[in-house]
Amino acid sequence: GAGVSQTPSNKVTEKGKYVELRCDPISGHTALYWYRQSLGQGPEFLIYFQGTGAADDSGLPNDRFFAVRPEGSVSTLKIQRTERGDSAVYLCASSLGQGIRSPLHFGNGTRLTVT
């Protein structure tokens, strides 16, 4: 079946601009996660949704970052006033439930480059 889909696959933007990154989770998955991966590092947690609500947003680095999931399916990660340090691969994942035994399934990410 279809996996987690992320668009765009690549995004280049200028410093100070606003960007939106989209994630389509696996159909039927209620939990959705955003991670960020810098070059040479493992993915780092940003935010986790259960349904429409953010169950844990403690990984968001500052208030320029915001994510929504209004209908409990597609999610959008929004970054305001982008900075060069925001350049990274942004990964989305979904899982069937929120339990510890529900594996996360990741998309291939959006590579964001801020010039």
Place this chain on the structure above:
Amino acid sequence: DAKTTQPPSMDCAEGRAANLPCNHSTISGNEYVYWYRQIHSQGPQYIIHGLKNNETNEMASLIITEDRKSSTLILPHATLRDTAVYYCIVRVATTDRGSTLGRLYFGRGTQLTVWP
């Protein structure tokens, strides 16, 4: 924040078993061990997870020591396509309205290179 220790790199001949070790000496009784791998330019791929018993699926086997302080991921017949970074993760079970269940601490993983 990483709660696991893995060697930075390993090599394996194609067709041989690849045994990837992981130390997680501070693991709590209700925390699961998860393994993911990441092939270049792709997102992490789920491999297997376990609590205390050994587990096997179509991709790999997971051997967890009796004291649960370490584990080994076994790829029984490695192929060139298994070349990837392998992450061993302890998934936190603490529930504060489920708020910590989304966090997987990936660390830097083990770069496995399978050579012909």
